[in-house]
Amino acid sequence: MNYQQLLLDYQKHYQKTRALEYMLTLARYDALTIGPKKAVNDRSLIMGYWSIELFNHNNSAQYENLINNLEAVNYRLTPEMKRTIYLARRQINQIKKIDPQDYRQYSELLPQAQVAWENAKQTNDFSIYAPYLEKIIFYVKKFATANKTVEGHLYNTLLDQYEEGLTIAKLDDFFNVLSKRIIPLLRQIEKSSTHINDEFLNHKFPIDKQKNVALFILNKLDFDLSKGVFSESAHPFTSGISPNDIRLTTHYYERNLLSSIYSTAHEAGHGIYEQNINAEYHNTVLGTGASMAVHESQSRFYENIIGRSSIFTSMLLSYLNKEFNEQFIDVNEKNFYHCVNKVTPSLIRTDADELTYSLHIMIRYELEKMLIGDQLQVSELPDKWNELYKRYLNITPYNDQVGVLQDVHWSGGAFGYFPSYALGNAFCAQFVKTMEKDLIIADIIKSGNLIPIKNWLTNNIYVYGKLLPPFELLKKVTKESLNPNYFCQYLEEKFKDIYQL
Numbered sequence: 001m002n003y004q005q006l007l008l009d010y011q012k013h014y015q016k017t018r019a020l021e022y023m024l025t026l027a028r029y030d031a032l033t034i035g036p037k038k039a040v041n042d043r044s045l046i047m048g049y050w051s052i053e054l055f056n057h058n059n060s061a062q063y064e065n066l067i068n069n070l071e072a073v074n075y076r077l078t079p080e081m082k083r084t085i086y087l088a089r090r091q092i093n094q095i096k097k098i099d100p101q102d103y104r105q106y107s108e109l110l111p112q113a114q115v116a117w118e119n120a121k122q123t124n125d126f127s128i129y130a131p132y133l134e135k136i137i138f139y140v141k142k143f144a145t146a147n148k149t150v151e152g153h154l155y156n157t158l159l160d161q162y163e164e165g166l167t168i169a170k171l172d173d174f175f176n177v178l179s180k181r182i183i184p185l186l187r188q189i190e191k192s193s194t195h196i197n198d199e200f201l202n203h204k205f206p207i208d209k210q211k212n213v214a215l216f217i218l219n220k221l222d223f224d225l226s227k228g229v230f231s232e233s234a235h236p237f238t239s240g241i242s243p244n245d246i247r248l249t250t251h252y253y254e255r256n257l258l259s260s261i262y263s264t265a266h267e268a269g270h271g272i273y274e275q276n277i278n279a280e281y282h283n284t285v286l287g288t289g290a291s292m293a294v295h296e297s298q299s300r301f302y303e304n305i306i307g308r309s310s311i312f313t314s315m316l317l318s319y320l321n322k323e324f325n326e327q328f329i330d331v332n333e334k335n336f337y338h339c340v341n342k343v344t345p346s347l348i349r350t351d352a353d354e355l356t357y358s359l360h361i362m363i364r365y366e367l368e369k370m371l372i373g374d375q376l377q378v379s380e381l382p383d384k385w386n387e388l389y390k391r392y393l394n395i396t397p398y399n400d401q402v403g404v405l406q407d408v409h410w411s412g413g414a415f416g417y418f419p420s421y422a423l424g425n426a427f428c429a430q431f432v433k434t435m436e437k438d439l440i441i442a443d444i445i446k447s448g449n450l451i452p453i454k455n456w457l458t459n460n461i462y463v464y465g466k467l468l469p470p471f472e473l474l475k476k477v478t479k480e481s482l483n484p485n486y487f488c489q490y491l492e493e494k495f496k497d498i499y500q501l
């Protein structure tokens, strides 16, 4: 068949995929922000319809045939089309090997599991959730076995689904380095005589004023609101509908000002990434972030490297003073910087500080590896969870609500997803090390104009969209494979200074 015709056929196929994904993304965004709760059943029905339409669209013999033909002329394709066809094949293989009967049962199980998890969390009763979790793990393992892409442990296949090329071997090495460096530092901090008094942060901060602060943050970080929407949801997230339509959310708590500030900065990082991907990739599969870990490296960059730096927190403090009628008048810049970076081992992952966050992820990783490898039963999960919290963070959850039941991920079948959160921090530190060869980051933050930083990120990272797999992109940018030492070094320098160790 004519090679040009094949490309046209592919474009036509992808247009429909894109249209369906667009509607699903909009519907999800709507459900999580302003959609009335009472419409949940109507919405689920409609979204179920679009999901099946999308599944079938990418699961037809005709489409597979098209991809076969394009693979046969691979030598004529541009690097972009080669990557596109590679990703299409990966997706076909994943879908094709799943028994449609199993897929239907699994799709019906997930919403039930979600409700069971919510009930279990509300009543602090893990036994309500346990049978659903057992079934989810059964299907997750069945699908991974059918579609085994990586040798060895079954969990490798799950990791690879979220982060191409990620394996247990890589992660074991990675977390080994992290735990050897972070845990001793944490113990030193716990014993240190430096006491950070952040009591003033528990005062009331009116929500309408917090909204002004959030807009100040978006503006300072240079998120382009003319190509985006900013709203609220219980759990902040970013929805990449198209590079010209990036929707961020945050949440506001009257007595937790920092939560909305740093959620906003975090989501802005995700949004800035999506807004600045190579324009030639718009409306193609390459027109999005390289992977979840690379995405997280950008959200963490804007949240921590910029947002929690001493220069930025000083600017923030003077703004907060004006906004909150001098409520911060007795707080000095150094004190505020320390409060924003205070280390407190906590039970809840999403409340964790920059130092302890990766330990929470390491615990999820250890547990998932054991669950998927049949070394741990669901019934033993709460005890094991508590044991690992004691071992790594030196605290014990006082109930399952603040323990094993805290995260939504497993009730959605997301096994293999957590490690990307920790990898993101390490990717970030490694990118920063490279950026420092070209830019003096502190001076740019001080100037109040972050464009040179955004340009650097755009030219070195964003421009590639999804063209390169995450570990290849990391190597291309930093000329090095994953090296967690940069992240550890960053943490040690920062927190030894703050805690005077």
Ligand SMILES: [Zn+2]
Binding pocket: 266, 270, 296, 299
């Ligand atoms: Zn994120």
